[in-house]
Amino acid sequence: MVINSKMSLQETLEIAKKEGNTIGLVPTMGALHEGHLSLINFAYSQCDKVVVSIFVNPTQFNNASDLEKYPRNVSKDAEFLKTHNPETIVFTPEVNEIYSDKVESEAFEFGDFINFMEGEFRTGHFDGVGSVLKRLFDIVKPDKAFFGEKDYQQLRVVKKLVEITGQNVEIIGCPTSRNEFGLAQSSRNYRLNDAQLKEAELIYKALTKAKSMFSSNSVESIEKEIKHMFEAQPSFELEYFSIVKEKDLIPTKTKDPKEHYRAFIAAFLGEVRLIDNMALY
Numbered sequence: 001m002v003i004n005s006k007m008s009l010q011e012t013l014e015i016a017k018k019e020g021n022t023i024g025l026v027p028t029m030g031a032l033h034e035g036h037l038s039l040i041n042f043a044y045s046q047c048d049k050v051v052v053s054i055f056v057n058p059t060q061f062n063n064a065s066d067l068e069k070y071p072r073n074v075s076k077d078a079e080f081l082k083t084h085n086p087e088t089i090v091f092t093p094e095v096n097e098i099y100s101d102k103v104e105s106e107a108f109e110f111g112d113f114i115n116f117m118e119g120e121f122r123t124g125h126f127d128g129v130g131s132v133l134k135r136l137f138d139i140v141k142p143d144k145a146f147f148g149e150k151d152y153q154q155l156r157v158v159k160k161l162v163e164i165t166g167q168n169v170e171i172i173g174c175p176t177s178r179n180e181f182g183l184a185q186s187s188r189n190y191r192l193n194d195a196q197l198k199e200a201e202l203i204y205k206a207l208t209k210a211k212s213m214f215s216s217n218s219v220e221s222i223e224k225e226i227k228h229m230f231e232a233q234p235s236f237e238l239e240y241f242s243i244v245k246e247k248d249l250i251p252t253k254t255k256d257p258k259e260h261y262r263a264f265i266a267a268f269l270g271e272v273r274l275i276d277n278m279a280l281y
């Protein structure tokens with residue numbers, strides 16, 4: 001079922017809730033793939049009804065051309081969902097349904113961790129993410145909402161968002177879904193040709209390398225190694241490689257055996273910006 005007005009969505013959900021169903025929400029920007037599907041299946045394992053929102057949120061893009069080139073194909077997405085999960089309620093609002101006439105972000109105090117990685121390189125990105133999700137949670141009022149660890153910093157932002165807004169929704173993180181060569185599924189992969197898809201595996205190789213080096217090497221020497229790996233493949237431009245303490249998501253140069261760490265990468269392959277991360281434990 002595809003619904004584009006928030007009123008009809010709320011009517012549908014009202015009935016479902018009255019019948020005692022729990023509601024799961026999977027927010028997406030469309031161009032659906034196996035990664036989204038893994039979230040949807042996870043949602044179905046925990047909720048009676050699942051809403052998948054498809055909305056390319058303009059306020060979270062800091063780059064006009066990235067927004068313009070973001071892959072969009074709602075009818076293909078609807079077909080994809082019909083094939084895999086025909087029960088899914090697909091919400092495809094227009095921009096004015098979400099933002100009325102003011103397409104602007106709200107400013108949130110998410111904490112210091114958003115000054116790094118995605119927050120550092122995509123100015124205003126997380127305020128945009130917070131603004132759209134706050135609205136989607138208000139419209140859908142889900143019991144649970146599902147987010148991928150592929151966007152790990154975002155997952156933590158969303159957990160902080162509901163702490164700030166006091167919205168009554170449980171945020172569930174789901175593991176990153178990868179292809180057989182380790183490449184994390186992403187809507188942006190649709191913009192890569194076959195040769196680039198092969199090259200893109202470097203990100204996973206680099207993260208795996210960092211993980212294998214972590215116990216017996218310094219953070220600095222791991223960073224050096226990863227930089228070398230990217231320099232050896234000039235079609236790629238590494239934007240950042242960061243090792244962070246999982247607790248606070250702040251990049252670090254030191255290691256404490258009592259802490260857990262994660263490595264994060266953002267890199268451009270041609271014009272396409274790809275991100276990924278991995279636990280180092």
Ligand code: AMP
Nearest residue numbers: 028029030035147148150151176177185
């Ligand atoms: P997007 O449409 O890219 O905004 O992603 C929508 C949701 O799907 C976010 O919670 C993402 O973290 C999640 N997601 C995207 N790719 C993957 C993946 N490969 N594995 C798991 N979750 C993913």
